[in-house]
Amino acid sequence: MATDAPSTKDKPRSTAAPTLDGEIEPLARDDEIDGHRQGGLLGLVRAVPAWMISMLVHVAILLLLGLITIADPVKVVNVLTASSTEDDGPEIEEFAIEEIDPGEMSETEEMSEPMPEISESIETLEPLEVAPMEMAEFAMEMPDMAGTLASQPSELQTLTQMMMQPLDSRSADSKKRLLRAYGGNSSSEAAVTNALKWLSRHQLPNGGWTYQHNLVCNGACGDPGEPKQAKRVNSATAMALLPFMGAGQTHVKGDYRSVVYRGLKFLIQNGKAGNLNGLPVLDFTGGNSNMYDQGLATIALCEAYAMTEDPELLYPAQAAVNFVAAAQCSDGGWYYQPRQRDGGDTSVTGWQVMALKSAHMGHLLVPPKSVQGSILFLDKVGSKEGDIYGYRSRIKKATNRPGCVAVGLLCRMYTGWDKTHPGIVKGVGHLSKIGVDKRDIYYNYYAAQVLRHYGGKDWDKFNVELRDWLVETQAQGRGDKGSWFFPKSKSHRGPLEGGRLASTAFATMILEVYYRHMPLYAKGAAEEDFPL
Numbered sequence: 001m002a003t004d005a006p007s008t009k010d011k012p013r014s015t016a017a018p019t020l021d022g023e024i025e026p027l028a029r030d031d032e033i034d035g036h037r038q039g040g041l042l043g044l045v046r047a048v049p050a051w052m053i054s055m056l057v058h059v060a061i062l063l064l065l066g067l068i069t070i071a072d073p074v075k076v077v078n079v080l081t082a083s084s085t086e087d088d089g090p091e092i093e094e095f096a097i098e099e100i101d102p103g104e105m106s107e108t109e110e111m112s113e114p115m116p117e118i119s120e121s122i123e124t125l126e127p128l129e130v131a132p133m134e135m136a137e138f139a140m141e142m143p144d145m146a147g148t149l150a151s152q153p154s155e156l157q158t159l160t161q162m163m164m165q166p167l168d169s170r171s172a173d174s175k176k177r178l179l180r181a182y183g184g185n186s187s188s189e190a191a192v193t194n195a196l197k198w199l200s201r202h203q204l205p206n207g208g209w210t211y212q213h214n215l216v217c218n219g220a221c222g223d224p225g226e227p228k229q230a231k232r233v234n235s236a237t238a239m240a241l242l243p244f245m246g247a248g249q250t251h252v253k254g255d256y257r258s259v260v261y262r263g264l265k266f267l268i269q270n271g272k273a274g275n276l277n278g279l280p281v282l283d284f285t286g287g288n289s290n291m292y293d294q295g296l297a298t299i300a301l302c303e304a305y306a307m308t309e310d311p312e313l314l315y316p317a318q319a320a321v322n323f324v325a326a327a328q329c330s331d332g333g334w335y336y337q338p339r340q341r342d343g344g345d346t347s348v349t350g351w352q353v354m355a356l357k358s359a360h361m362g363h364l365l366v367p368p369k370s371v372q373g374s375i376l377f378l379d380k381v382g383s384k385e386g387d388i389y390g391y392r393s394r395i396k397k398a399t400n401r402p403g404c405v406a407v408g409l410l411c412r413m414y415t416g417w418d419k420t421h422p423g424i425v426k427g428v429g430h431l432s433k434i435g436v437d438k439r440d441i442y443y444n445y446y447a448a449q450v451l452r453h454y455g456g457k458d459w460d461k462f463n464v465e466l467r468d469w470l471v472e473t474q475a476q477g478r479g480d481k482g483s484w485f486f487p488k489s490k491s492h493r494g495p496l497e498g499g500r501l502a503s504t505a506f507a508t509m510i511l512e513v514y515y516r517h518m519p520l521y522a523k524g525a526a527e528e529d530f531p532l
Contacts, residue, residue: 172248174515175247175248175514175515178514178515178518179514179515181514182452182455182459182463182513182514182515182519183459183460183463183464183467183514184467184511184514184515185467187471188467188470188471188511188514189511191470191471191474191482191508191511192243192247192508192511192512194474194481194482195243195474195482195483195484195504195507195508195511196243196244196247196249196256196482196508197481197482198480198481198482198483198504199240199243199244199482199501199504199505199508200256200259201216201217202216202217202240202501203216203240203259203262203263204216204233204266206262206266207237207261207262207263207265207266208233208236208237208263208266208267208270209233209236209237209239209240209263209501210230210233210236210501211224211225211226211229211230211232211236211497211498211499211501211502212224212225212227212229212230212499213225213499213500213501217479220478220479220480221475221477221479221480221483221500222480222500223485223487223499223500223503224499224500224501225497225498225499225500225501225502226496226497226499228288229288229497229498229499231287231288232287232288232289232293233266233270234267234270234271234284234289234293234294234296234297235284235289235292235293235296235297235498236498236501236502237263237266237267237270237297237300238267238293238296238297238299238300239296239498239501239502239505239506240263240501240505241260241263241264241267241300241304242296242299242300242303242505242509243504243505243508243509243512244256244259244260244263245260245300245303245304245307246508246509246512246516247512248307250304250307250308251264251304251308251310252308252310253308260304263300264300264301264304264313267284267297267300267301267316268282268301268316270284271283271284271297271316271320272284272286273319276322276323276326277326279319279322279326280315280318280319280322281319281320281322281323281326282301282316282319282320282322282323283323284297284298284320284323285327285337285338290336290337290348291327291334291335291336291337291338291348291351291352292336292348292351294320294323294324294327294352294355295324295334295348295351295352295354295355296351297320298317298320298321298323298324298352298355298358298359299351299354299355299358301313301316301317301320302317302320302321302355302358302359302361302362302364303358303361303362304317305317305362305364306358306361306362306363309362314364317359317362317364318359318364318365320355321355321356321359321364321365321366323338324352324355324356324370325356325366325367325369325370326338326339327339327352328344328352328370328373328374329341329343329344329377330343331343331344331373331376331377331380332344332372332373332374332375332376332377332378332380333345333346333348333349333373333374333377333380333381334348334349334351334352335348336348343377343380343392344377344392345391345392346381346389346390346391346392346401346404346407346408347391347403347404347407349374349377349407349411350407350408350410350411350446352374353374353411353414353415354414356370356371356374357414371415374411374415375415378408378411378412378415380393380394381393381394381404381408382394382408382412382423383395383396383423385422385423385426386412386417386421386422386423386424386427387405387409387422387423387424387425387426387427387429387430388405388408388427388430389401389404389405389407389408389409390404391404398427398430398431398433398434399434402430402431402434402437402440402443402447403440403442403443403446403493405427405430405431406431406443406446406447406449406450407446408427409423409424409427409428409431409450410446410449410450410453412424412427413450413453413520418521419454419520419521424454427450428450428451428454428458429458431447431450431451431458431462432451432458432461432462434447435461435462435465436462436465436466436469438469438486438488439486439488439489439490439493440489440490440493441486441489441493441494441495441503441506441507441510442493442494442506443493444466444506444510445506445509445510447462448462448463448466448510448513449513449517451463452513452514452519453519453520453521454521455519455521466510467511470484470507470510470511471511473486474507480500482504483500483503483504484500484503484504484506484507485499485500485503485504486503489503494506
């Protein structure tokens, strides 16, 4: 893969579909199609008038076109596919992106809704340096993924076979039904409602969020994130947006349209737009940020597009996915920085796999090799049975890395393992035995998803304890009402680093687990729903 990509403004726009390797196959130009070889023609042909040659050429073309038959269209199920392979793919030595001039991007209309009043003290956040530009449009057409992958069925193993509208579970009617069916109640929904109110009150004037949330409320609620996390506004913004979308709130529908719109707009503005190998990319790893930020921002953009099909989100979402794919390590995982030479880790990889899942739900293009690589990485860090997963290598006991075990199992579910797979069955047993960890909200977030998809008594027991604990511990004070903070949390689990904002986002998404995604293993799910 080349390290320097030509700018899109220096060459004609290509509408060719990306190949499986991510390369663009240029279409033939009109002059190449209509041209003819110079010299070497028979004298008789030279004597023929030019108009007659032109007529004969066009007649020949029409005759050839008449011989081409077009088969009846085949209904394609939009499935993400993968297969194991021993080829790790070429290693990229450098990761160079040609930046797009923001001046070339078209502007969109501002929302007519007024900005909420925020204290002037928030001016202390000026160092965030958000570029004053509108939602970006990338000058490249991206094809639908189903059509691109349809011609490769024999090469690839089906990841899932679920289709229809993947996020219909977040509609009002579906939410009520799924809430009752999978263990939610009025108290858990009330907690979600209050959490969204708290998150909306702590949005920055520029549309983003910060882990230093107390700057927005003038210290009305404490427990901000670590000072060194203050400028990681991309992940903070994505973390805050995801609970809104999990509750069915988008920038075109719901009670928080303006909040979600400004958050999405901030993300697109704050990402670094560029081109890599002819493909548009949107990079969220600059400054203090890393691939955690990239994965979270990509999930937010892809979910927003999947829920609304807003064409303004198509190119930014696809560009963010393109960056995720390009940043994959040679072992198939992802790490803090793109293309880390010594491979990925399970935690960062989990967010990227979820980003690919969200992209696929939106019918965006996901390179099959990215999915193949993630499976290879899971094989590397997972036990032989596939029930236990380590951070960067295999471990013997699930209790050594429960968070990684939960991440690995969820990724296995997304990449095609069914409910009866020995690794899933045994892994669920590990999570059930570990139970709820009140010092590790990160583990609880992933474990809740795994157990909810699996269902049964293991989920019922886990859910009741986790749900009731979160409802009981939600803050009820004047300034912090609707939020959470877990001061006794283990380090590197989110709350200590991301403070009250990260804690609230995780807790809210856990309480949305009943309807955030349709269950993978529910009866009839394979025919009706597409969870990846």
